Amino acid sequence: MNTLTKAIPYMDLVSLAALLVAAWYLFFGREGIVGSRVKWMVWMIVLLLMFNSLSNSLEWLRITAVLDTMEDYSALFLPVFYFFVIFIFLQELGFAEVKHLRNYLTNVFDSMPSMLVGVDARGRVTQWNSTAAQKTGLRLEEAKGQALSEVYPLLSDQLEHLRYAVEQGKVYVEPRIPRNLDGETRFDDLTIYPLVENGVQGAVIRLDDVTERARIENVMVQTEKMMSVGGLAAGMAHEINNPIGVILLSVQNILRRVSDDLPANEAAARECGTSLDAVRAYLERRSILEFLRDIEIGGRRASEIVENMLQFSRRTESGMIPEDLARVITDTIALARSDYDLKKKYDFKNIQLETDFAEGLASVPLIRIEFEQVLLNLFKNSAQALSTAVGGAQRQPALSAAAGGAQRQPTLSAAAGGRPPKLTIRTERQEPWAVITVTDNGPGIAESVRKRVFEPFFTTKPVGEGTGLGLSVSYMIITIHHKGQLELSSVPGKGTTFTIRIPLERAAGDSAPTTEAHDG
Amino acid sequence: MEIQQNEIVVFILMLGVLIFYVGTYAQSRRFPGWKLFLISFSILTAGFFFTNIEGVFYQILHLHGLAEASNILEHSCYVVSAIVLALWSRSVFGRRSDRS
Numbered sequence: 001m002n003t004l005t006k007a008i009p010y011m012d013l014v015s016l017a018a019l020l021v022a023a024w025y026l027f028f029g030r031e032g033i034v035g036s037r038v039k040w041m042v043w044m045i046v047l048l049l050m051f052n053s054l055s056n057s058l059e060w061l062r063i064t065a066v067l068d069t070m071e072d073y074s075a076l077f078l079p080v081f082y083f084f085v086i087f088i089f090l091q092e093l094g095f096a097e098v099k100h101l102r103n104y105l106t107n108v109f110d111s112m113p114s115m116l117v118g119v120d121a122r123g124r125v126t127q128w129n130s131t132a133a134q135k136t137g138l139r140l141e142e143a144k145g146q147a148l149s150e151v152y153p154l155l156s157d158q159l160e161h162l163r164y165a166v167e168q169g170k171v172y173v174e175p176r177i178p179r180n181l182d183g184e185t186r187f188d189d190l191t192i193y194p195l196v197e198n199g200v201q202g203a204v205i206r207l208d209d210v211t212e213r214a215r216i217e218n219v220m221v222q223t224e225k226m227m228s229v230g231g232l233a234a235g236m237a238h239e240i241n242n243p244i245g246v247i248l249l250s251v252q253n254i255l256r257r258v259s260d261d262l263p264a265n266e267a268a269a270r271e272c273g274t275s276l277d278a279v280r281a282y283l284e285r286r287s288i289l290e291f292l293r294d295i296e297i298g299g300r301r302a303s304e305i306v307e308n309m310l311q312f313s314r315r316t317e318s319g320m321i322p323e324d325l326a327r328v329i330t331d332t333i334a335l336a337r338s339d340y341d342l343k344k345k346y347d348f349k350n351i352q353l354e355t356d357f358a359e360g361l362a363s364v365p366l367i368r369i370e371f372e373q374v375l376l377n378l379f380k381n382s383a384q385a386l387s388t389a390v391g392g393a394q395r396q397p398a399l400s401a402a403a404g405g406a407q408r409q410p411t412l413s414a415a416a417g418g419r420p421p422k423l424t425i426r427t428e429r430q431e432p433w434a435v436i437t438v439t440d441n442g443p444g445i446a447e448s449v450r451k452r453v454f455e456p457f458f459t460t461k462p463v464g465e466g467t468g469l470g471l472s473v474s475y476m477i478i479t480i481h482h483k484g485q486l487e488l489s490s491v492p493g494k495g496t497t498f499t500i501r502i503p504l505e506r507a508a509g510d511s512a513p514t515t516e517a518h519d520g
Numbered sequence: 521m522e523i524q525q526n527e528i529v530v531f532i533l534m535l536g537v538l539i540f541y542v543g544t545y546a547q548s549r550r551f552p553g554w555k556l557f558l559i560s561f562s563i564l565t566a567g568f569f570f571t572n573i574e575g576v577f578y579q580i581l582h583l584h585g586l587a588e589a590s591n592i593l594e595h596s597c598y599v600v601s602a603i604v605l606a607l608w609s610r611s612v613f614g615r616r617s618d619r620s
Contacts, residue, residue, distance in 0.1 A: 004588065004589075004592050005588045005592070008595045011592075011595045011596065011598070012595060012598070012599075014603075015595075015598050015599045015601075015603075016602075018599070018602035018603040018605065019606065021609070021610070022606040022608070022609035024609075025609035025610050025612075025613040025614055026613055028613075029612070029613020030613050033552050034552055042609075045605075046609075049598075049602060052598070053598065053602070056595070056598075072524065072526045072527075075526065075527070075568075076526060076529060076530055076533070078530060078564075079530060079533035079536065079537045080533070082534070082561055083536075083537045083540060085551075085557075086544065086551060089548070089551050090544060090547050090548065093547060
């Protein structure tokens, strides 16, 4: 045993050597693996243990009186430092987790497409996601602590609702709040979620841009209405056709029965004690025959209008059939001339119309109703542009495209320069296409607008005056239904040309010609 | 050989810290090189345990010629604890090349 006892100082020296190795790693080792405070605690442990080992070694060398006393008391600090190593580590771990959680929640908050704003009970911003920063141009650091009405004035009207939601602990919802963005009206759905748990007083405000959804809903409602009105109009047209037929037939009978071609007329006049010549002389002197001819012309015109209406309101279930392009265009022009809406705003009759129809386009395959719809849209668009130019500043800045299509820029200088408003419609045969161009000498379309005219819902018109679908629907009809192309070219101040290309022949399976369609 | 009060106090405190370590195991195990650190600490606590055993049972141990054995056990624990602590330092602070 004595031999073993003599080994104890050497064992302490081995301990000291091991602790020196530990100290070496602590001093020269990697940084950042544990926090600096933890590292300091480990340093203290290593130093204390080194001191213990050293003093033990020296004790066995019998020169240890003072060190022995120090060792007794220094050892008391060992458990303290050991405790703090893990205690501090756990504390830092907690901080790290809180930080991680905060980052995670911030990421979740920022990833939301909605505008999310956290506010306290007094309406001061506490949180602000990236969508909010994007919309307002203010970062969270800039918005934090500010009054909501200052950083987002559009919500200043909502402070009462915010207070109500917080006090009552109830969710407040207000749909379709309009706001103006660069002259365009957009709609937001507002939801205020109160925060009343765990003594936190405040709310989260969520704003969703529902403009597109609102537009689609409006269009659906409008379409539904149009379908009802279309059905009604078709029914009315049928009903009107009958009295018009009676009027026309009666007028024709009257004219026939006062003409000198029929011997029965002369006989009947004689039986009444007069002559047919006297009757005719009276009728002519009193312009009654002229009135009758006017009634006949008017009746025929009314009949034509009703026929066009019926044709336009018919469903497009019919497939493509060969049509005479010139005839289709002429009919559509007649329809445009009688369109009440068109007349009300910019009378089509005031526009000088020039047509130039090429030969060899008498049987172009197309869906007539849809093609007429496209032409009508383009005519209306041109009429609107021309009225803008001619009417000058007295007119509204720009009227809408066809059935609510894209709106022309309110450039009033262009065609107003003394030129009469003119619309030119040409057809041309360019294998494998039938080409129709609709050209006006209006103010033209600005580049920024031109890029977007075929986009659905693109309109700069005031809310409720258009759906922004006219040209996009036209584009769809030409490119998808007819496998053709619809292009727009415009020179500001000189005019605009819409070019339609439709295949001259239907390929097998309705496949389109190889040339790519313009994407508008 | 008499019982030293400070050694008893140190041992009791070490025992308390060991309980704290075990009690917070779910979180503490995320401490880098946790196993080596815990082993080193446990062996050090065992060293203090043998110190106190030596003081308390000195007469009996001395009678059976085992007093020095206890002392050797105590210092052996210190040596092993220091070596494990060095290994822990190497595993945590050592560069990759040091450990390869």
